[in-house]
Structure formats: structure tokens, C-alpha cells
Amino acid sequence: ILVDMCWMSSLSMFVILTIHSVYLYDPIKSHPNLPVKIDAIQPLDRSHVLASISPFERDIFINYHKGVHLDQYRVSSTSQWTLEKRYAKSDCCETKDIGMRDVRCDSQYICLSIMQQDDLKWRLDIMSRDMKRVRRGTTMDSGENQHKFFSMLIPLHDQRWLFVNWHTNKLWIVDQQGKPKLIKETKIRNIRNVCIAPNSSYVAIRTEKPSAVKLYKLD
Template identity: 25%
Template sequence: MYSHSHKQTLRESKFNKDDDFLNKQLDPLIEQINTLDNRLMELDARQLFANIEEKLNKWRSDCHKTIDLFFKRKCQEFYQIIAEKVSKQKTEMTRLQLNVNELIRQQKVSLENIEALKSDVRHLEQDMKETEHNKCFQMDIKPLMIDNNSIHITESKMQLFNLSTLSHPFGGIYHYYGSWKPLASNNKLLLKHQTPNLCLFNRELRLVKEDVWTHGLIWDMCWSSTLARFVVLTLNSVFLVDENTMSIQQVETIKGQRWYSCTCSDTSLFLSTAKAGSSISEFKISSSIQLAKQWQSPETCTKDEWIYDIVYSNGTLALMIGEQKNKRKRMELRSSMTFDRLWLLHLDIVDPQNRSIRCCLLNDEEWLVIDRSNSRLFHVMKDGKVKATVLYESEPWRACLFGSNTLAVSSENGVNFHKL
């Protein structure tokens, strides 16, 4: 039998051991809290807002460009109306002068001729007065209304994309027979080819605009926020597509090469050539599109390699490269300024047919590699390491982000849309 004092001593010893254990658990928590407190002290609200302000300024700049383009288009329309009006008046003046000269030549002027001439002159004079005082047309200008929901501010939890848990498609757009597979998005609209048209779809996957495409096979397409145009690439030509009017304009300053892929920064358009030993050309975007720089093999790739895709992101270019002889594939990240290699990733892709591989930019400067030959998708992190690889349900050809939370995958039969 233990005495009461002995039992008390045992209990105290046990409590002391429990206290030691708990204190040891508390120490790392205290250290973690102190670390978080130091980080909190270093947080600068102004610096955090600067990142948001940059996005807001980008939105404002894009809006100004849209307004400027609308203004120029309307100016052109009104000028055309006035020019046609003046041209008709000049034609009428010429007709009156010829009539007078003919009456003088024939020397057979009747009262009826005089009255007819007077009437025509009065009508012309009245028409000219209206033109001179800008009364020949009416202009109804409505104030520009900005929806307060154009910029929606909500507090959100950061969600990291996990390819291994890619959701089932929530919607899709079927490819018409003969449609080309490339996609491009400006976050509001998605551009794709639906034989025989180029089509724009909104976020609800509804067709909002289309126009006939008559320029042949489409190799690639991308969006230029600076030009406020989609860039569409064929083998020999580059076209700009207006999202508002669907007008298609060929870029006359880019000729003489066979093109394969395209991508845009805020200041430049990058194009790669369709050949072994591919080169990459940089065209500066301003009032015109002019060649600024060119990188050739072996700086781009070796003579027996082909650049399948190029994608720009934050001062870098992602290159998808394939060897023609050994049929090996790799991804490289290069500086868009110096073309220095930042990292290289050898991809586990076996493809006897040596078909092209493509990639698209994800959120947080991560990448999605599209392996069409094996129906696989690779999730590549910003440091060039593979995070996940999954089999896709149908043969994937292309992919692009459609806004920040939707992934569009162009597969064999259509475009699938996944929530991220």
C-alpha cells in the first residue's frame, strides 16, 4: 500500500512530465507565431495595393484603347458620309454646268429650261447650306455607362490548381467537320474556327460573332492586348481579327517566311518558323508592326530540331522543342529579352509519328503541356518541374485559359471547358 504522501508525489511527478511535454509542444508554436508576427510587421499595404493598381491600370488602358478605336471608327464613318455628300453635290454641279453650256451652244433656251435650271440650282444651294452648317445628318450621342460590376471585388482564398483532380467538362463546343483546332482567348471571348467561319464565343459558351474565313489552314492564334486584336497565323501570312467588327486584316509588313506558332507580349509579337532549325522573330507592336529582332539556329535549337510552340509570360518565352531524329521532346524557358535559358525540362513522351506538342500558360506562371500523341496533359511548375501528369479522355490538341478559372481544351471532336 502506498501512503498518501507517496501517491501525491507520484501525481506531481506525472503532472510535471505532462507539463514538460506540453511546454515542448508550445515552444515551436511560439516560434511560429513570432515568425508570422515579423512577417505581418513587414507587410506593406501600399506595396500590396500596387499589384492590384497595376491590374486596374491595365484595365483602364484597355478601356481607353477600346474607346479610341470606337472613336476612330465613328470618325471614319461620319467623314465617309460627308465625303459622299460633297461628292454628289460636285457631280450635280458638273451636270448643271454641262446643261448650261449645252443650252448656250444650241442657242435654244426656253422658259421651261430656265425654270428647271432655277429649281435645280435652288435645290443644290439648299443642300450645300445644310452641308456647310453640318445639318445634313443628325448625330445622337449617348453617354457611356459603366456597369459597377465590371470590376467585382471579393475576398477569395488562394486555390492552387491540381491537374490530377481536373473536373469533368461543364460544357463544350463541337468541332464542325474540317474545323482547325487552335484556340485563343482575351478572357471575355474565345476565338475558334468553325467551318467555314471564324467564331467568337462568350463566357456562357454562346456564339456572339462570326465571319467567313477564306485564308486556309490556321496554324496558331493568340490575343494582343496592345493591338486589341486576335492574331491568326497561317503558313505564309499573319492576320489581325477585330473582336468588335470581326474584320480580318492581313499584316502586310510580315511576309517571306513559313510560320508555325505565335505569341504576344505588351510590346511585341513573336513568331516561330515551320522548319527544322526553327528561328524566332520578334516584331515590335506600335503604329505599325516591324521586325525588331531575330534568333536563329543553333541559338534557338539545333538544325534537326523543330520549335512546335512558343508562349510568352512575364518576360519569358516557353519553347516546345522536338528532335526530328530521336523524336525526343523538351520544354525550355528563355528570357524574351536576352534569350538566355532559364530552365530545361526533358519530357517523358514517346511518339514514333513525331507529332507536335503544345503548351498553354496557367495561373501563377505555371504551364500545361499538351501531349496529343499519348492523350496526356503535363502540369509544369514555374521552376520547370513536373507537378502532375494525367491521361485526357480524348486526344487533346490545344488548350488555353478562358478567364482565370476556366480551362478550354481543344480535343479531337470539340472544345471541352473545365472549372479550375
């Protein structure tokens, strides 16, 4: 089951994440062109499900479902992958947090979408590359419950972040100071995919029921 994918500039390849494995895909390779599994990347055990992935130069960060662990792998110049660090949930979250949903990196920081236990509200915490908290996020709206742990997080590459709550179908932009701003659009329903234009000025949103793709300008 495919759960996430990203573009890794240092390799000029797509990195594809399934619930238990990671694959590389070279889009310019000649036919037949199939994703190649990275055997060196293994979850802690098969009972744990991988949830999100993000690159940071020659590192990739892989988050487990609800953030039970967060793995940092590094690829060498000879394409050898090694586990640099396995962070526990307690390294990244507060005691009363349910856990992390997404890990995303920009050119400077790592961002974690975290659901709080007491009110089910989401927040975005900014971390350094060695997973030290730089800024605790301001809470946004709530998820449905602790078992339906669905959201989407996208870096805008100017130290802003776009967050999508799949339960409420609300989109938030968190600015450089950590202040969240709700995108004022009440007609967006059943969001399934979001894509940002290269200049971060527009966002394309794919919805279901009705099936449509809409383009919005970001402030």
C-alpha cells in the same frame, strides 16, 4: 491554312497566323468585319512555313516550322510593323535538338517547346525577352517521330505552363521551378483544342472520336 492565333492586349485585337501570313482581327468593329493582313510581316521565303505566334507587350514572336527561324516584330504607336530580330535555330536550341514547336509568352518570360533528337522527348525551355536561356527544361514524354511534330503550349500566367503532347494525349503542368507534373487522367483521347479559364483554375479540352468538351480543375 490557319495554324495559330492569340489576343494582343496592347492592340485589343486578335492576331491570326496562317502558314505564310499574319492578320489582325478587331472583334468590336462593325460589319463587314474581315481580318486585315499585315503586309510588313513576311516569312523568310515561301518554302518556310509559320507555326506559332505569341504576343509580348508591343512585340510578337513568330516561330517557323521546327524552329528554323524565330522572328520578333514590333508595332509602333502609329501601327507600323518592323522586324526587330530574326533568331536562328542555333540561337534558341541545342545542337542535337530537332527544333521548336511553340513559342509562348507570359508577362515576364518566353517559353519554347523543344523536341530532342536522341529520344524525341519534349522539354520546355524558359528564355528572356532577348532570347537568352534562363532555364533548361526537364524532359517529359516523347513525340511519335520527328516528322509528326505536334504539341500544344499554354501559359498559365503565374510562371506555370500547360503542355499537351498530341501523340500520347498527355497533359503536363510545368511549375515555377521547371518541374513537370503529369495530370493524372488516362481517359483523354484525341485532344484537338485546349482553353484555360481567365483565373487559370480550369482547363476546357475539346476531343474528337468521341466529340466532346470536358472541364478539368487544375491544382
